[in-house]
Amino acid sequence: MIEGIIITTLVRGGVYALLASGFSLIFGMAHIINLAHTAFFMLAGYGMFYFMGELGLDIVPAIAITVPAVTLSGILVYRFLINPIREHLASVLLMTIALALAFQELLLQAFGAHYRTAPVLIPGVTEILGIRVINQHLLTLGVVAVVMVSLWLFLSKTKLGIAIRATAQDAEIANLMGISVPRTLLIAMGIATALAAVAGVLVSPLWIIYPQMWTAPLMMVMVIVVLGGLGSIKGSFIGAFIIALVETLVVFLVPGGSYLKVAFALLAMVIVLVVRPGGLFGIVFEEERL
16 A cells, blocks of 8 residues: 555656646746646647547657647647736636636537546556556656756756746846847746646546546646745645645545545645745745746
């Protein structure tokens, strides 16, 4: 049981970390609460199911089509639907939730309400220290580690990453320094959507794919982002594994835990906020964002 708890926590925490980091990135830069974020995660899951399960493509071409297509859709959505109204927070909330529901209905019409899974990306199991681990889980953990380290290096070491951080700290000053704020926000939206797409690809063989699958991860992502501190990618990463551990322990140890995991996740968030009202890594000053 202990091995199952550890592996499940790491895999689920890694997926949540990808989703929450993207959510925090776009919130930290543009103060946008993108309620359609996990809908792109769902699109990637359906993309892998369609290209591998229905068309019979191999893993590489399926991923090569799915991730760029979902990323491009996120960029287009931001450019033509969100950007014109991004100064009006209520309008953005309504727009993004309507968009997520539109994706849901389109997938419902295209694929029906059936529960589906994509073919396993890497079949088989590997024995590590006497523990048999599914290769798909190892792939998920490896990809999450590579992506998160790459994101950190990108934001801290590259000119574009520094421009993104500068825009998050103060968009007006960044604009005066010659940084194109609209272009930087567009790129950040692309990165956030790509993170959601990668998460969707990784879980497509592990989680059930259905037209409402975006709702449960959205709740968890919002809990993680608040727990970790709004706009903090580091907080989102750490908070993702905390919530994943809580969720896994509830499912494994509490009778009927699968129905209570959201309640316990919310309880964990409340406990942290009582001690630290800004979250684990909540900002005190705007320049601490990201």
